[in-house]
Amino acid sequence: MFYPFEMEQYLESLLGERDTLLREIEEQALKETIPIVTPMVGNFLNLLVHMSKAKRILEIGTAIGYSTIWLAHGAKETGGHVTTIDMNKDRLARAKENINRAGLSEQVTAIEGDARKVLKTLDSEFDFVFVDAAKGEYLEYLNLIYPLIEQRGLLVVDNVLFRGWVVPGSAFAPKYDRMVGGLRRFLEDLSLNPDFSTSVLPFGDGVSVSRRIGK
């Protein structure tokens, strides 16, 4: 988080009550240090699905299903479906359980595997893609995702400012050099791509929203 914690708390309080299951998953994730999107980002994803009337939604990085549930609630309204990928077998099993408890199993297909391999096997196009997996692999995902996003489709990516360190001149430990460098290259690549119109939003951990404007 690169803005005051009080601001995050205040903005979160404006979201109103979340259902018990979402709160339970937030607590589990905090306890087990499983990184999940903030409630504000979850709510934003849900809003974007509604606004774009997305029907074919792809998520890379399921973890225990928190963001998937926000997306799938949106998909239930739009008559859409979420395909979500994670390489961690145990997390994916817990995600399926949580999605089932949310009554959203019909809206979600969960695929176990490395996204860099799975993406090559997908033959359908998507009108909404959410990326939230290994930050060092974002450039690789991007190249595999480009051909899968349909005209006017949305690409939403989490953690693009990673604690604000992606902003040049920021101080961080040398062990993060590669990841921060990769995220900078990713943002440059995405922003300069003439087929996409992109805005980077400095909330949560930094979220980019891009719309495909050309093929």
Ligand SMILES: C[S@@+](CC[C@H](N)C(=O)[O-])C[C@H]1O[C@@H](n2cnc3c(N)ncnc32)[C@H](O)[C@@H]1O
């Ligand atoms: C930040 S967590 C996802 C959190 C989730 N989107 C949420 O907000 O509830 C990242 C997940 O990506 C998965 N992951 C990392 N690299 C991956 C890869 N190459 N292919 C598939 N999953 C990957 C990890 O197993 C982890 O569960």
